[in-house]
Amino acid sequence: MSSGTAAAPGTCGELVQGTIKGEPFLVTCPVDLWSEVTVEFNPGSKPGASLDKSWQALKLTMNYLGRSAEGVAIRRKSILPEGKGMASSTADIAATCLATARACGQELPPETIAKIAAQVEPSDGQMFPGIMLCNHLTGEPKKYLGQAPPLDIVIADPGGSVDTVLFNCRQDLASKNFQKEPMVKQALELVTRGLLTGDWEMMGRGATISAQANQLMLPKPYLALWRQWAAEVGALGVVVAHSGTIMGMIMDPGGVDPREVADFIKRRKPEWMVWSTSMINGGLR
Structure with missing residues (x-):
């Protein structure tokens, strides 16, 4: 049995969000409020209830790593409220991606995590260092600010x-x-x-x-x-x-x-x- 744990910060909305010449973007506003996810390989285990987006992220990450998503469990600890605009889902998804990779003995760069996250839903960019301007629909980082x-x-x-x-x-x-x-x-x-x-x-x-x-x-x-x-x-x-x-x-x-x-x-x-x-x-x- 192996496991991996990772944590991602939430946000206080966005410093800026909109489009420039039709291209959507946002500027992240990460804050010191976190979601921590543990992914554990354990035969017979099932994904945690109400963690559908994390489960999607896990399967996409396992597919990226060339591994099967069977016998995997997800545990989450988060103080981020849902549906408020604090990037709680992105935090869960990003932490799940990295925790999954760590359970497999690997690390993932933020660019890869962002692309996986964007396949689940439009995402914030708090997986990138510092303050980042990114396309929240594709996960593509545009400019480090x-x-x-x-x-x-x-x-x-x-x-x-x-x-x-x-x-x-x-x-x-x-x-x-x-x-x-x-x-x-x-x-x-x-x-x-x-x-x-x-x-x-x-x-x-x-x-x-x-x-x-x-x-x-x-x-x-x-x-x-x-x-x-x-x-x-x-x-x-x-x-x-x-x-x-x-x-x-x-x-x-x-x-x-x-x-x-x-x-x-x-x-x-x-x-x-x-x-x-x-x-x-x-x-x-």
Whole structure:
């Protein structure tokens, strides 16, 4: 009997998402919240319940490695909520790919993991190191934008859920993306320049523009209020799940304590789920 374990970070939505000249892309926003998967070869074992996407990833990985997927079990430990836009499925899938390879005594590069993940569903790019611009439909990495800034993020979930697969099958997706391309291009330029120069306020402005542009695609009823609160607490900007429900505030490290901001929000919206975490570099462990 052999086993392998791997962990993948989730995300706080995306710093930028949309299309440029019709090509879809996103810029990852990995956070310090993880999904850990263990794959174990054990004759007679069965895949874990409610892990259909991980099971698809396992079979695709085994096929890539030229191995049979018989007698394999999957175990997952995750604190990432599902259907919120925190890349919980991508984290599970990516961790499963690497755990499967490790159970076979091998490692897989992030490019291979991303391609496998994209065969299961549109995926984020948190398997790549640092902050990456990638095509979330094909899994292809397009541009490494740099290291994650040392910033905290306050995250809120007002409720509800979004199915990533159904969202990306929308008939109006291409036309809506085309309409918001000018704002998305501006957002990408600011985020790219901000990461390159260490100007976190510029990066935050870019993320905020992308969040606002996404109101055309998936309106968030509380985004205006969220931006108002972000200004009141001196946040660098806001970030959203472009195909999910969550919203985040990017906090200035010299400003208000993120835990105080979380308490500030909880007092005003006690029915929301609110927590704080930090931005980290992408990459599996």
